[in-house]
Amino acid sequence: GAVVSQHPSWVICKSGTSVKIECRSLDFQATTMFWYRQFPKQSLMLMATSNEGSKATYEQGVEKDKFLINHASLTLSTLTVTSAHPEDSSFYICSARPRRQSYEQYFGPGTRLTVT
Amino acid sequence: AQKITQTQPGMFVQEKEAVTLDCTYDTSDPSYGLFWYKQPSSGEMIFLIYQGSYDQQNATEGRYSLNFQKARKSANLVISASQLGDSAMYFCAMREGSGTYKYIFGTGTRLKVLA
Numbered sequence: 001g002a003v004v005s006q007h008p009s010w011v012i013c014k015s016g017t018s019v020k021i022e023c024r025s026l027d028f029q030a031t032t033m034f035w036y037r038q039f040p041k042q043s044l045m046l047m048a049t050s051n052e053g054s055k056a057t058y059e060q061g062v063e064k065d066k067f068l069i070n071h072a073s074l075t076l077s078t079l080t081v082t083s084a085h086p087e088d089s090s091f092y093i094c095s096a097r098p099r100r101q102s103y104e105q106y107f108g109p110g111t112r113l114t115v116t
Numbered sequence: 117a118q119k120i121t122q123t124q125p126g127m128f129v130q131e132k133e134a135v136t137l138d139c140t141y142d143t144s145d146p147s148y149g150l151f152w153y154k155q156p157s158s159g160e161m162i163f164l165i166y167q168g169s170y171d172q173q174n175a176t177e178g179r180y181s182l183n184f185q186k187a188r189k190s191a192n193l194v195i196s197a198s199q200l201g202d203s204a205m206y207f208c209a210m211r212e213g214s215g216t217y218k219y220i221f222g223t224g225t226r227l228k229v230l231a
């Protein structure tokens with residue numbers, strides 16, 4: 001099956017610093033990648049959609065200057081949390097939609113971010 | 117606006133019994149897809165089953181089946197012969213048919229299988 005990886009799996013950073021999370025599709029090319037945020041005991045909330053080579057589309061209420069998304073290739077998307085604060089502590093999950101399929105997204109294992 | 121509703125925050129089921137997790141949805145788009153995902157404590161999202169809006173038959177995948185009632189806008193997940201490893205969070209999701217391929221997720225149901 002299609003595999004999506006995320007790195008790092010967990011990260012702790014100090015308030016005010018920036019953190020980059022990578023999302024890679026390992027055995028397929030992804031037309032579109034999605035970034036979700038999940039707070040404890042809550043559902044997944046879509047943050048943004050990114051297509052290779054174009055600017056990401058952010059959901060309402062998500063600060064695009066704080067959550068920088070780069071989809072540089074068909075297998076890699078990155079999410080950078082800039083000037084992180086404790087309220088940004090969350091579980092960040094990416095997913096990727098293969099070029100060949102129209103509906104399914106394959107999810108990465110998630111990255112747990114803790115901002116101290 | 118599209119919406120997914122899961123009304124059961126938590127469910128218990130005895131091992132080897134069947135359990136139904138409820139999901140209702142709302143959309144005005146005739147083309148949509150419905151998914152169920154399992155999220156164990158590790159956090160990974162595990163795809164279980166998919167139902168397209170135009171599919172005539174209910175989807176089945178091993179012990180998982182989707183009870184799709186289009187007129188009632190419900191897509192309940194049935195897990196047969198529950199196993200201890202089925203204890204996890206279960207999310208119902210809908211793919212918007214607008215061409216953006218975005219998913220919206222329900223609030224989830226936490227299933228606990230009892231030995």
